Amino acid sequence: MRWTLTSDPNPEIVDLLSKELSIDKVLSKLLVQRGIHSFEEAKKFFRPSLEELHDPFLMKDMDLAVDRIMKAIANDEQILIYGDYDVDGTTSVSLLYSYLKNFTSKIATYIPDRYEEGYGVSYQGIDFAKDNDFSLIVALDCGIKAIDKVAYAKEQGIDFIICDHHKPGNEIPKAVAVLNPKREDCNYPYDELCGCGVGFKLVQALASKNEQTLLDLIPYLDLVATAIAADIVPITGENRILAYHGLQVINDNPRNGIKAIIHQLNKKELTITDVVFIIAPRINAAGRIKHGNAAVELLTEPDFDAAVEFAEAINEYNTNRKELDAQITKEALQQIIDLNEEERKTTVVYNESWHKGVIGIVASRLTETYYRPTLVFTKSGDKLAASARSVKGFDVYDALQQCSEFIEQFGGHKYAAGLTLLPENYESFKQRFEEVVSKSIDPELLIPEIRIDAELDLTDITPKFFRILQQMAPFGPQNMKPIFKTSSVRDNGYGRCVGSDMSHLKLNIIYGADRKTYNAIGFGMGKKLSLVENDFDIAYALDKNEWNGVTSIQLLLKDIKKAL
Structure with missing residues (x-):
């Protein structure tokens, strides 16, 4: 494991921001590393506002997509919402279906079979649309390379709208509209949206035509946050705003399908990490083990009791998935x-x-x-x-x-x-x-790398320091949870291996002349117990530990090395 210390930003900017915000210089340094140089930028970072979302009509073809969908609704056409079988695809389909069903009943969803049809737009899906009199297909999280499929659909009298975020090829499909911020001819200000994020921009554009505001769209953000977390896109710009508000929906008032998954867990508040490791795998398991339709059914189910039954079935798929994956x-x-x-x-x-x-x-x-x-x-x-x-x-x-x-x-x-x-x-x-x-x-x-954001004295870890650190969430690519390094620490002699297979390392760390001990846990680091007999260096994140109703700050070890 190689440790790479992030280069120090301009100390004058760090000092100035530290004074402006009345925060520790280490916290100021973390903000400057993330491109935050002023009080105003810090305010937008700590309090992401939906008002900062870009105008959806800045995306190329958005006006064409909105006009075609509104025409389909006005003419009572049948609309098929088509999406990939992973989390990004199934949440995208659930999002657009949940929104459009308020305006038309002539609407259905289609998720291709992972095994029979494979990834993306399929000829079978287009044939299904033709056989069932659908005249418009809206493809989400796929379609950017479906040149031949879109041409085939056109021959069948079926129009296509594509909402994708994958890298386009040299040719763009000849659809009615192709929404993709990664298009070279698209000047949309933010090109790191996931598929569900592009779908949300379409909903935002439709809402503006239906005299709705962003407040009307908040209930859909649980789906967007789930997709952002699952698709591992950067938590910057619009993604940060959507993830921040979406997490609030997940924790305060999620749709029945997500509520039913949370219902199975013993957790009061979910972080973006919980969404990645708890919610997303369950939604994904439907498409992996059975069919992605099961995920859409769960995420669009209006009845909570029925959603609980779907969630239990999906939880079983997830258990099967874990067994298969291990084998x-x-x-x-x-x-x-x-x-x-x-x-x-x-x-x-x-x-x-x-x-x-x-x-x-x-x-x-x-x-x-x-x-x-x-x-x-x-x-x-x-x-x-x-x-x-x-x-x-x-x-x-x-x-x-x-x-x-x-x-x-x-x-x-x-x-x-x-x-x-x-x-x-x-x-x-x-x-x-x-x-x-x-x-x-x-x-x-x-060689696996640990990027260390800052060196830290353990004595600097105060409740205020930790509280501000937590407000930097949601964490993810380009806004990762900060990793710190502290040199020459000692174990108090009670360090031990824990866990059913004794694979984890539990330490009580002493630092310098400070008599305080700091609780630390290193998951999967049991083999490094011998390193703590003498002074050692630690790379770690800070985490909240809840035990018997008591909450404390814990060092989440990433690696340990002999002190030089």
């Missing part, structure tokens, strides 16, 4: 050993029986063991399908582009992608991918 991860790790591939720069594994619904999770698990770009393949019809995951700083999408001669279809982002190829091309692709990554990756990127 396949074990088999994949063994395959790497059997093929003697521990020292490669990439992980590429394949088994035709692996469940397609969990290969993305397995790819993430494998990067935890072998920190390198990873692809997990399984059989999908007469082709092989894979999920790709990368390591911080390496663009796996770009690497896949350089292997395109062996690939049938691929799409995604810098750090996560999906692809299909013909079975006979698997070995050639595997070899080529290893060559591309070996030539282009900086060896440092193959």
Whole structure:
């Protein structure tokens, strides 16, 4: 594990902001690192306002999309809301369906089958629309590369509106409207929206035509916040505003489907991390194990008791998913050993029986063991399908582009992608991918990195310091939870391994001449117990610990090293 200390920002700006806000210089430094240089910018950061959201009509084709939907409603046309089977897709579909059903009953949802149809817009979906007299399809979180599918739909007399956030190819589908802030010809001020975020901008635009205000749209923000958390997009700009207010909806008055999931948990208040690790996997499990329709049914269910039944079924899918994921991860790790591939720069594994619904999770698990770009393949019809995951700083999408001669279809982002190829091309692709990554990756990127925001004296951790730190949430990419470093600490002699498998490290830390002890926990760090016999350095975040009704500040250890 390499520790990288973030470079110090301009000390004059740090000092000035510290005085303006009457806060500790360490907190001021954290704000300046996040691009906040003035009292006004800090106010917008700590109190994100819905009024700061951009005009949705700044997005290219928004006027065309709104006109076409309003025309469809006025003419009593049938509208099909089509979305991908992951969290971003199912929340997007649920969002637009929940909104439009207030204006028309001629509306239905469609989630493609992960196994029968695969990712994105499918010919089966278009045929379904044709057979059931739908004249307009609104595709969310997919469609930006569906050139042929949109053309096919047009031949069937079906119009398309695309709301996507994935990187466009060289050609844009000839749909009625293509909403995507990543389009080169789109000047929208913020291009990091997730699919549900783009869907929300469409709803915002429709609402303005229906004489509604942003206050009328607050109940939809639980879906948007869930998608932002699940899709791991930057928590900056509009995403921060939408996540901040969406989390409030999740905690105060969520829709029945989300309330039913929370109902199963023993938690008073959910953070964005809870949404990532508790709510999102359950919604995702529907599409992975059964069908994404189950997630949409849950998220649009008007009756709470019925939502509880849906949530219980989805919780069961999630339990099945965990068992599958653990078994396949074990088999994949063994395959790497059997093929003697521990020292490669990439992980590429394949088994035709692996469940397609969990290969993305397995790819993430494998990067935890072998920190390198990873692809997990399984059989999908007469082709092989894979999920790709990368390591911080390496663009796996770009690497896949350089292997395109062996690939049938691929799409995604810098750090996560999906692809299909013909079975006979698997070995050639595997070899080529290893060559591309070996030539282009900086060896440092193959060592997990902890980015440390600031060095901190433990004596500076006061209730006020922690309270202000918590107000920097919601945390996520480009606004990560701050990581601190403290040098030369000691354990009070009661450090021990805890947990059912004794894999976690529980310490009571002493610092300098201070007689106070600081509670610390290091999950999965039990093997480092021997390091605490002498002075050691710690990298950690600050966390709230609740035990027997008592709340305290706890050090959440990220790594420990021998003191120099």
